[in-house]
Amino acid sequence: xxxxxxxxxxxxxxxxxxxxxxxxxxxxxxxxxxxxxxxxxxxxxxxxxxxxxxxxxxxxxxxxxxxxxxxxxxxxxxxxxxxxxxxxxxxxxxxxxxxxxxxxxxxxxxxxxxxxxxxxxxxxxxxxxxxxxxxxxxxxxxxxxxxxxxxxxxxxxxxxxxxxxxxxxxxxxxxxxxxxxxxxxxxxxxxxxxxxxxxxxxxxxxxxxxxxxxxxxxxxxxxxxxxxxxxxxxxxxxxxxxxxxxxxxxxxxxxxxxxxxxxxxxxxxxxxxxxxxxxxxxxxxxxxxxxxxxxxxxxxxxxxxxxxxxxxxxxxxxxxxxxxxxxxxxxxxxxxxxxxxxxxxxxxxxxxxxxxxxxxxxxxxxxxxxxxxxxxxxxxxxxxxxxxxxxxxxxxxxxxxxxxxxxxxxxxxxxxxxxxxxxxxxxxxxxxxxxxxxxxxxxxxxxxxxxxxxxxxxxxxxxxxxxxxxxxxxxxxxxxxxxxxxxxxxxxxxxxxxx
Ligand SMILES: [Zn+2]
Numbered sequence: 001x002x003x004x005x006x007x008x009x010x011x012x013x014x015x016x017x018x019x020x021x022x023x024x025x026x027x028x029x030x031x032x033x034x035x036x037x038x039x040x041x042x043x044x045x046x047x048x049x050x051x052x053x054x055x056x057x058x059x060x061x062x063x064x065x066x067x068x069x070x071x072x073x074x075x076x077x078x079x080x081x082x083x084x085x086x087x088x089x090x091x092x093x094x095x096x097x098x099x100x101x102x103x104x105x106x107x108x109x110x111x112x113x114x115x116x117x118x119x120x121x122x123x124x125x126x127x128x129x130x131x132x133x134x135x136x137x138x139x140x141x142x143x144x145x146x147x148x149x150x151x152x153x154x155x156x157x158x159x160x161x162x163x164x165x166x167x168x169x170x171x172x173x174x175x176x177x178x179x180x181x182x183x184x185x186x187x188x189x190x191x192x193x194x195x196x197x198x199x200x201x202x203x204x205x206x207x208x209x210x211x212x213x214x215x216x217x218x219x220x221x222x223x224x225x226x227x228x229x230x231x232x233x234x235x236x237x238x239x240x241x242x243x244x245x246x247x248x249x250x251x252x253x254x255x256x257x258x259x260x261x262x263x264x265x266x267x268x269x270x271x272x273x274x275x276x277x278x279x280x281x282x283x284x285x286x287x288x289x290x291x292x293x294x295x296x297x298x299x300x301x302x303x304x305x306x307x308x309x310x311x312x313x314x315x316x317x318x319x320x321x322x323x324x325x326x327x328x329x330x331x332x333x334x335x336x337x338x339x340x341x342x343x344x345x346x347x348x349x350x351x352x353x354x355x356x357x358x359x360x361x362x363x364x365x366x367x368x369x370x371x372x373x374x375x376x377x378x379x380x381x382x383x384x385x386x387x388x389x390x391x392x393x394x395x396x397x398x399x400x401x402x403x404x405x406x407x408x409x410x411x412x413x414x415x416x417x418x419x420x421x422x423x424x425x426x427x428x429x430x431x432x433x434x435x436x437x438x439x440x441x442x443x444x445x446x447x448x449x450x451x452x453x454x455x456x457x458x459x460x461x462x463x464x465x466x467x468x469x470x471x472x473x474x475x476x477x478x479x480x481x482x483x484x485x486x487x488x489x490x491x492x493x494x495x496x497x498x499x
Contacts, residue, residue, distance in 0.1 A: 059151070128265055200213050223286070276288075301411075
């Protein structure tokens with residue numbers, strides 16, 4: 001290529017990108033300014049939300065609706081006060097409040113304004129899922145602070161967060177100007193707020209990851225960054241591509257005192273939020289961070305990276321648990337005995353469920369009593385798929401191939417597909433997995449794994465709620481191969497062949 005062509009090409013490239021920027025920038029539904037009304041040590045923080053709807057064609061032009069409950073915590077709309085509404089020329093519009101968070105205006109309005117008390121509310125676990133701010137840190141999750149549009153599609157917003165200079169905003173949302181963000185989907189947008197460098201922010205040297213850590217931990221920040229980057233890299237290999245463009249992992253303590261060893265996490269859009277207390281000893285602290293990251297980072301791909309709808313939680317929770325265990329063994333962060341102990345625990349938990357429905361039905365009732373089934377039996381199904389695929393293919397294929405296939409089908413879907421249909425489709429296309437799908441996913445039979453366990457050289461001792469798993473004393477050749485596929489000997493590979 002001659003030199004004279006290069007500047008022209010460059011101009012074209014730049015112009016091409018600008019054009020692309022305009023064509024892919026979504027039409028915005030909401031424009032909002034967010035900032036502090038009052039904040040002080042040991043006082044509840046008040047934030048203003050001053051916005052307007054940009055789309056005159058939206059349905060319910062007279063309704064203002066704020067979310068009142070999320071992930072089991074009630075009374076969110078009770079945080080609002082000083083609500084007002086205005087019409088297009090800025091005149092006030094009268095309104096009535098019907099139920100908490102439901103306002104009906106007397107005529108059409110498009111401007112709205114309210115304050116929210118953002119002191120942490122609800123149980124400790126709620127702080128991973130709902131917005132809160134203290135005097136020196138917080139999390140804004142837009143879905144519980146902005147009006148609900150109820151349009152059945154992602155709501156886009158131009159969000160301006162106005163904070164004093166000693167505050168920092170950490171987010172994966174794109175920003176063209178300091179403090180101004182073009183949010184494509186308010187339900188997926190998370191902003192971590194930090195005052196006076198309360199959060200230490202680092203980025204991976206050769207990857208898209210940003211890590212935000214606040215508070216003291218038994219491990220160093222750089223250890224956590226290395227760990228998160230490595231796990232992200234492992235999942236890139238498993239899923240066959242990157243997840244979110246710029247994932248953010250945020251680790252903080254609960255804003256209240258909780259006992260050692262508690263944690264709660266939320267992976268939304270491309271943000272992983274982990275609220276945790278530390279562990280007594282460093283090795284436990286490191287092991288647990290690894291476990292938290294293995295599970296949550298999986299969710300950046302499934303379900304967050306796919307165009308799948310419906311309640312298929314049994315798959316992306318159960319298979320996340322299982323894949324996370326396997327990654328733990330492969331990276332020498334989990335002992336094989338602990339892997340078996342986790343599976344036995346899931347089995348015991350599942351076998352004692354009195355109200356036994358299918359996994360599909362349990363996923364529908366996840367937040368009303370079926371959470372344990374979704375996780376426990378979901379994980380057992382992943383394990384059975386793994387054993388069956390490994391056995392059938394003599395170690396050439398595993399549950400990882402199934403997970404990758406579901407991800408790739410879901411990620412490439414132009415229009416939303418039903419999650420359960422895609423997963424069940426991928427399972428039933430493999431003859432050997434059909435019975436697992438029929439018996440435990442769409443059916444409600446108790447797990448019967450004796451044949452699969454025997455093939456893998458694993459013995460189940462005790463019955464029902466007393467079941468324990470262990471490796472058989474003298475595995476035969478096939479059993480050894482399967483155990484090896486499960487990672488039984490991974491310590492040998494990692495510690496080198498000379499030992
Ligand atoms: Zn999960």
